[in-house]
Amino acid sequence: MTIHMNLLAGILVPFAGTTFGAACVFLLKKQMSLNTQKIFSGFAAGVMVAASVWSLLIPALEQSEHLGRYAFFPAAAGFLLGIGFLLILDQTIPHLHPSTGEHEGMANHLRDTTKLMLAVTLHNIPEGIAVGVVYAGFLKGNASISISGAMALSIGIAIQNFPEGAVISMPLQTRGVHKGRAFIYGMLSGIVEPIAAGITIFLAGIMIPILPYLLSFAAGAMLYVVVEELIPELSQGKHSNIGVISFSLGFVLMMILDVALS
DSSP states (O other): OOHHHHHHHHHHHHHHHHHHHHGGGGTSOSSOOHHHHHHHHHHHHHHHHHIIIIIIIHHHHHTTGGGGGGTHHHHHHHHHHHHHHHHHHHHHSOEEOTTTOOEESSOOOOOHHHHHHHHHHHHHHHHHHHHHHHHHHHHTTOTTOOHHHHHHHHHHHHHHHHHHHHHHHHHHHHTTOOHHHHHHHHHHTTTHHHHHHHHHHHHHHHOGGGHHHHHHHHHHHHHHHIIIIIHHHHTSSSOOSHHHHHHHHHHHHHHHHHHHHO
């Protein structure tokens, strides 16, 4: 497989994960149980935390070693910028949290179904950036990023995108949306990932020195989603350890993928 085919596959694999997850609307019952939501959220959180550390922050630090005692600066600055970027998007883009029904963002008159789509779409942006920046690092010949390591990140994000696709399509069905349309909405919520990945690759290509900043930027953006959205979902309802267990499984799986395939 050529480099370009690898690149195309790596960008589209996470989108495929969302698509397969959205297809759950045809297979599962209408209402997703709270425990199922916790399993999905915990697993996704574990994958994103591990990916942020092994695939993004560690390579960012390694690429800044020439700065000596200030090698931390690109990773720290990019991380905080990623947090700030998602914070601004979260406060401005109207969206509806699937699990709580809570409305966030600027005042608007959008339908709830549209807001549900925007919620998952918003959280897919940092994942697309993460995939894009890792592949950009590989294309620029960065020694700390291999094609197999980049694909490991794509596969890990695709795995955690599976439940995200289900989380958007199934609640839409409970709100009266036809199964076929709910599937399309769930699938389209993931289209932002290959778009964000492509834009990131382009930017990294014309501004090579900012690659460590982009890596840590993606890490900060992903961890914002984990802390602001996924972890609170794990504490809903009656206390249980199921969220912690699924988080651990997601974290270990992503760590294994990154290390074994790098």
